Amino acid sequence: MDINGQTLPADFSGHMLDMDEDEDLEVFSKKTSHVDGDGNPVPNSPSSMVNQYRLEEDGDEEHRDIHTKDLYITVDDPESHVTAIETFIMYRVLTRTTRSEFDSSEYEVHRRYQDFVWLRSKLEENHPTLIVHPLPEKFVVKGMVERFSNDFIETRRKALDRFLKKTANHPVLSFSPHLQVFLTEADLASHKKQGPGFLSRMGETVRAVANTVRGLKSRPEEFTQMQEYLEVFSSKITSADKVTQRIIREQKEYLDELKQYHPMYVQWANSEDVLADSLKSVADCVERCSKETEEQTQHLSEILCPAIHEYVLCADTLKGVMKRRDNIQAEFAAKNEVLASRKAEKEALQEEVDAHADRLEQANNVLKEDWPRWKSDIRTDLRSALISTAEKNMEYYEKCLAVWESFLFSQRPEPREQSDGDHVF
Amino acid sequence: MGRREPSRGGASAPAQLTADQQRKREVKMMADSDSADVALIGNTDLTSSESENNIVNTMVEKGTALLRKIEINVPEAEKRTGKNTVNMQETYTAYLIETRPAESLPEGSVPATPDSLWRRYSEFELLRMYLLVTYPYIIIPPLPEKRAEFVWHKLSADNLDPDFVERRRVGLENFLLRVASHPVLSTDKIFYRFLTEEKKWKDEVLETGFQDKADSRLKSLSAMYRVKNPDKKFTALKLYSDELSAAISQLLRVRARVADRLYGVYKVHGNYGRVFSEWSAIEKEMGDGLQSAGHHMDTYAASIDDILEEEEHYADQLKEYLFYTDAVRSVCRKHELIQYELETAAQDLVSKKQQKEELTTGTVRIFSLKGMTSKIFGQESQEQRESRLAALEQSIQEGEEALKEKNKECQEFLQTAWEDIERFKEQKDRDLRDALINYAIMQITMCKKGIQVWSNAKECFNKM
Numbered sequence: 001m002d003i004n005g006q007t008l009p010a011d012f013s014g015h016m017l018d019m020d021e022d023e024d025l026e027v028f029s030k031k032t033s034h035v036d037g038d039g040n041p042v043p044n045s046p047s048s049m050v051n052q053y054r055l056e057e058d059g060d061e062e063h064r065d066i067h068t069k070d071l072y073i074t075v076d077d078p079e080s081h082v083t084a085i086e087t088f089i090m091y092r093v094l095t096r097t098t099r100s101e102f103d104s105s106e107y108e109v110h111r112r113y114q115d116f117v118w119l120r121s122k123l124e125e126n127h128p129t130l131i132v133h134p135l136p137e138k139f140v141v142k143g144m145v146e147r148f149s150n151d152f153i154e155t156r157r158k159a160l161d162r163f164l165k166k167t168a169n170h171p172v173l174s175f176s177p178h179l180q181v182f183l184t185e186a187d188l189a190s191h192k193k194q195g196p197g198f199l200s201r202m203g204e205t206v207r208a209v210a211n212t213v214r215g216l217k218s219r220p221e222e223f224t225q226m227q228e229y230l231e232v233f234s235s236k237i238t239s240a241d242k243v244t245q246r247i248i249r250e251q252k253e254y255l256d257e258l259k260q261y262h263p264m265y266v267q268w269a270n271s272e273d274v275l276a277d278s279l280k281s282v283a284d285c286v287e288r289c290s291k292e293t294e295e296q297t298q299h300l301s302e303i304l305c306p307a308i309h310e311y312v313l314c315a316d317t318l319k320g321v322m323k324r325r326d327n328i329q330a331e332f333a334a335k336n337e338v339l340a341s342r343k344a345e346k347e348a349l350q351e352e353v354d355a356h357a358d359r360l361e362q363a364n365n366v367l368k369e370d371w372p373r374w375k376s377d378i379r380t381d382l383r384s385a386l387i388s389t390a391e392k393n394m395e396y397y398e399k400c401l402a403v404w405e406s407f408l409f410s411q412r413p414e415p416r417e418q419s420d421g422d423h424v425f
Numbered sequence: 426m427g428r429r430e431p432s433r434g435g436a437s438a439p440a441q442l443t444a445d446q447q448r449k450r451e452v453k454m455m456a457d458s459d460s461a462d463v464a465l466i467g468n469t470d471l472t473s474s475e476s477e478n479n480i481v482n483t484m485v486e487k488g489t490a491l492l493r494k495i496e497i498n499v500p501e502a503e504k505r506t507g508k509n510t511v512n513m514q515e516t517y518t519a520y521l522i523e524t525r526p527a528e529s530l531p532e533g534s535v536p537a538t539p540d541s542l543w544r545r546y547s548e549f550e551l552l553r554m555y556l557l558v559t560y561p562y563i564i565i566p567p568l569p570e571k572r573a574e575f576v577w578h579k580l581s582a583d584n585l586d587p588d589f590v591e592r593r594r595v596g597l598e599n600f601l602l603r604v605a606s607h608p609v610l611s612t613d614k615i616f617y618r619f620l621t622e623e624k625k626w627k628d629e630v631l632e633t634g635f636q637d638k639a640d641s642r643l644k645s646l647s648a649m650y651r652v653k654n655p656d657k658k659f660t661a662l663k664l665y666s667d668e669l670s671a672a673i674s675q676l677l678r679v680r681a682r683v684a685d686r687l688y689g690v691y692k693v694h695g696n697y698g699r700v701f702s703e704w705s706a707i708e709k710e711m712g713d714g715l716q717s718a719g720h721h722m723d724t725y726a727a728s729i730d731d732i733l734e735e736e737e738h739y740a741d742q743l744k745e746y747l748f749y750t751d752a753v754r755s756v757c758r759k760h761e762l763i764q765y766e767l768e769t770a771a772q773d774l775v776s777k778k779q780q781k782e783e784l785t786t787g788t789v790r791i792f793s794l795k796g797m798t799s800k801i802f803g804q805e806s807q808e809q810r811e812s813r814l815a816a817l818e819q820s821i822q823e824g825e826e827a828l829k830e831k832n833k834e835c836q837e838f839l840q841t842a843w844e845d846i847e848r849f850k851e852q853k854d855r856d857l858r859d860a861l862i863n864y865a866i867m868q869i870t871m872c873k874k875g876i877q878v879w880s881n882a883k884e885c886f887n888k889m
Contacts (some may be wrong), residue, residue, distance in 0.1 A: 115626070228707075229707050232704070232706070232707045233704070233707060236700055236703055236704035236707075237704075239473045239696070239700045240697070240700050240701075240704070243693060243696045243697055243700060244693075245688065246693050246696075247693050247694065250686065250689045250690045250693055251690050253686050253688035253689070254687055254689070254690050256681045257679065257683045257685075257686050258683055258686075260679045260683075261676075261679055262684075263447075264672065264679055265673050265676070267672055267675075268669075268672035268673070268676065271665060271668040271669060271672060274854040274858075275854055275857055275858060278858050278861050279861070282861050282865075285865070285868075289868075332857070333620070333755070346526070346546065378709055378711075379710065379889065382889075383711075383714075383886055383887075383889045386718070386788055386882075386886040386889070387883055387886045387887060390879045390880075390882045390883035390886055391879075391883060393875065393879040394875075394876050394879045394880055394883065396875075396876035397872040397876045397879070398872070398876060400870075400872045401872035401873065401876070403866045404866075404868045404869045404872070405869060407865050408862060408865050408869075409865070411861075411862055411865075
């Protein structure tokens with residue numbers, strides 16, 4: 001009986017486990033691939049179209065990002081700080097650079113999570129249509145990990161490290177003055193006070209909501225395609241994230257049960273004489289397999305899970321980017337309309353409209369350039385995480401295989417004269 | 426460990442696999458050998474079904490007279506409806522028992538059609554009860570479980586479920602072969618009739634009156650608590666059988682939970698299949714790799730069904746010995762009963778002799794009602810005394826005869842039972858070791874499948 005009270009058929013091979021614990025996860029059944037209203041498969045990703053616009057130089061520039069690290073950043077050494085009001089973690093940020101903008105070639109500063117949040121918001125503010133890498137979440141949603149447990153801190157540290165590395169690699173963002181301040185200033189507090197305040201950000205949001213509808217109507221095709229891709233991608237990567245986390249949970253529970261085998265076999269061995277050796281061997285084997293299972297689960301938690309989760313956050317970031325681009329377009333459209341209706345102040349308005357037009361064009365171009373970069377990152381990052389997972393799983397099975405084969409070997413009968421030459425004992 | 430090992434004892438029994446069993450075995454071997462290079466370390470090229478067949482063949486090759494004469498199979502099971510004892514309609518399963526002559530046939534000749542009859546589980550139970558009562562010094566092979574126990578959640582606990590019926594069919598066949606390969610049990614006429622006479626068997630078995638010979642539960646329990654000097658070997662054996670029973674039960678319980686969890690792990694991977702497939706639709710370069718990887722995830726998720734099905738065989742092998750411990754305890758209880766009866770008879774005799782002594786010497790050493798009443802109501806007459814003495818003498822003589830008989834019974838029981846226990850111990854060590862090897866083989870198969878799937882998936886990820 002499954003949770004819906006239906007009897008399951010005897011042949012379970014077509015069925016997958018119902019994700020009944022995760023409410024947002026659909027019950028997976030064999031559906032056909034994604035199609036549009038006419039039943040045609042969804043068109044190719046926007047990147048294939050944007051690729052047409054990319055010049056040779058862009059390709060070189062990307063290469064340069066990866067291979068010439070003139071800005072190298074690491075985040076490490078998390079330390080707990082306790083004050084009267086709060087407890088928080090400080091991370092050490094080390095920078096090595098050969099860039100001329102920097103006064104020195106090495107810097108060491110200490111930053112807390114809030115500081116990273118500040119940096120990121122500044123980057124987004126100044127580059128509304130660039131894809132800024134996401135930060136790890138403020139709190140862990142499903143409450144699997146305690147706020148200051150070692151695992152949590154380490155996971156967060158790795159994510160912060162990735163954030164800075166990705167940013168340093170970005171052809172535009174890595175030259176942001178805010179990034180420089182973040183990496184070099186001992187005291188960030190004075191810099192944080194500058195810039196548009198909370199209220200002005202609120203104003204932006206309100207305008208954004210108001211403008212969204214209008215913006216959507218005349219959105220250029222390529223951005224519509226990006227939006228469509230993003231919606232599906234976001235949904236799928238979120239599902240993949242849930243699946244991965246579920247697998248880890250299930251494996252942990254499997255491991256708990258598996259660990260019970262060893263004492264069972266040992267206890268049984270104590271009652272036997274002839275069988276004792278074989279039973280103890282089996283006990284030994286299951287113990288070793290348990291260890292391998294533990295290691296393999298750990299690998300999933302450390303490699304695949306964060307990689308996928310990161311892209312869940314990326315997808316959310318990108319949704320924000322798309323919205324902001326839409327806003328800029330909407331604002332331009334609004335201004336344009338005003339210009340068209342009010343012929344009197346034409347000249348003054350024209351300047352404004354032109355400014356918005358420029359802003360829009362820049363926003364669009366910037367996004368168009370950044371998109372393929374991001375797409376390529378997905379490919380690299382996720383592919384390598386998946387390959388690593390597959391390799392680890394193979395290794396896991398190979399090790400377990402060796403364990404059981406050695407058991408069989410130990411159970412071989414004593415060699416004896418074989419009249420029948422066919423058999424290898 | 427090969428099945429072509431010449432059987433000890435000289436009598437070479439021909440390969441006792443029916444065409445059906447042979448076919449099944451070949452299919453299994455083909456299915457299992459999907460990996461290109463089969464490791465030839467030890468017995469890893471042995472499939473688990475081959476290992477199981479080894480147990481059967483060893484039983485058979487030991488060669489009882491019965492098995493030299495006929496071959497026994499339970500090849501089919503069928504659902505039936507009929508009226509039961511209270512005249513109500515019920516659904517039950519009937520099992521086909523086939524017997525055929527065991528002589529190897531000359532090349533090219535058509536095998537004779539086997540004799541066959543249908544039996545239901547309750548008839549097997551009746552047979553077993555008869556054997557239990559008739560051969561209390563023998564460890565009677567157990568029947569497969571009446572109801573599915575130690576189930577993990579996906580496996581149906583319903584008696585009419587086809588998987589359960591199939592496993593029961595195999596278990597019943599195993600039971601018959603165990604009995605048929607036992608040096609003593611195989612000679613039993615009622616057993617032979619069970620295999621050959623469908624309709625009249627039930628009356629025949631009831632006519633033996635075995636039900637009256639059965640020891641009452643109360644008698645057995647009482648003996649168990651009151652016996653003073655049971656044979657030390659039997660006491661140790663009882664303790665062992667309790668330990669074995671506990672060990673196997675716990676192991677089976679853990680196994681069921683592990684199976685449940687492992688099922689979950691594999692099946693969740695199936696969700697990757699769908700996600701990757703849908704994701705691949707929006708990707709250009711990554712699409713193909715993702716799509717094929719998704720298929721492999723589906724394969725992985727589906728593979729657990731066969732894996733756990735195989736593991737059920739291992740569980741069944743353990744269960745057989747779990748149920749065997751009941752039979753062992755039965756024999757121990759019978760010993761205690763006989764020993765208790767012996768002690769009681771001896772005690773009786775002692776007390777009677779003491780009474781006689783009192784009567785002759787006039788001293789009252791033991792409180793007796795007669796003694797008290799004579800004190801109150803006056804001494805009895807000489808005549809009365811003499812007649813009592815005579816009766817007592819008679820009783821003593823009878824008592825001595827009874828004691829001698831009981832002693833003989835006890836000795837015989839000890840001897841025959843211990844012989845069977847030794848035989849059983851050897852069988853148990855052999856069979857359980859085979860089961861462990863079986864388990865290892867299953868694990869190896871599972872690992873090989875896992876390596877295959879993830880290797881394929883890795884290739885697909887590489888193409889992304």
